[in-house]
Amino acid sequence: MQSHMSGRFFGVAVIALLLGAVAARAQDTELQFYTSVPRELSAPLAERFTAMNSGIKVNLFEAGAETVLGKMELEIRSAGRIQADVIWLEEPAAVKQFADDGRLEPYASSELENVLPIFRDPQGRFVANQVAFVFIMYNAKKMSSDKAPKSWKDLTDSRFAKQLIFANPRVSGTGATVASAMVQAYGLVYWESIAKLKPILVSGSEGMISTIVQGERLAGPIHNYTIGELLEKKQPIAYVVPTEGGIALPAYVAIARGTPKLEAAKKFYDFMISKEAAGQLVKDGMFSTRTDVPGPKGWPSIGEVKTMPFDWTQHARAKAEIKAKFADLMEK
16 A cells, blocks of 8 residues: 555656646747847847746847848758747848748738738738838938939949948848849949049948048948937937938748747747737837837838839849849959
C-alpha cells in the first residue's frame, strides 16, 4: 500500500515538474521580429508589447529593407523558411511576393476591420499599419525657400551641384524606392542628370540628417516623421512636398509561415495594428492606417497628402537593374 501510494505521489510529482517546465517555457517565449522600420519607431512598440505581455519577449532585428530582405531570402534557401516570427517591412511588392510564395501565415485578426481596406490583404496574409511619406528636406539656414527645389525634377538643375545627398539604394529600402520612383516618372536620364551634380551617398537617414543639418549638403529625400522630429527640435531645416507628390511607403506586418510560436506571433500582430500601437506611431509622426486614428500633429490626414504615382510591382521587377545602373552612374 505504501509502495503504491509512493508511486502515485512520484507520478504526480513528475507530472507537476513537467507542467512546471511547460509553464516556464510558455513564460519565456521569444519572438524574432524583423523590420526595416527605423529603430526609433520599432523599438518602442516591441518594448510596449513586452511590457503588456510579460511572458513574451520580442527580439528586434532592424536594418535597411535591402539588408532585411537579403537575410530572409538567405534563410529560405538555407533553412526552408523565414526565421523571423513576425515581420514589418516597407516593401509592399516584396511582402506580397513572400505571401504568394506561401511564406506568410493568413490570420483573420479582429483588429483588421478598423484598418482602411486599401491597406489590407483580402486573404489576411499581411496588413499595413502605418504609412511614411518621403519629401524633400533642405537646410533652411543656407537655402532660402525661394531657392529651394519645388519638385523632384528640380533636383536635376545645375544650381544643386554638390548640394545633394541620397540614401544608397544598395542598402537602403527607401533609397531603392526613391531611385525607382524617379525612373518610373522620368526614366534613367533623371539619375544621369543627378550624377553630373556630384551628390554624396550614405547608408541611410541618419547620415542624411546630420549632413543636411550641418549644412555639408543642403537637400535630399527624407521621411516626414524625421522632418517633424527635427522641426520640433528647432533644427535649421525646412521641407517641400514636391509638386509631383510625396513618395508613400506603407509598412506591412505579417506572420512568417512555419513559426513554432504562432499564438504569441498572433498576439504581437494584433498589437501592431491596435489603436494603442497606432497612437504611439502617430505620436512619433507616422500616419496610421486605422479609420479611428487622426494624422500626426501638424500634418493633414492620410487622405489629404498628395502622393506620387508609384507601381510597386514594377519596382520589384526592375529594382536590381536600377540599383546596378544607379551604382555605375554614381561611382564614375
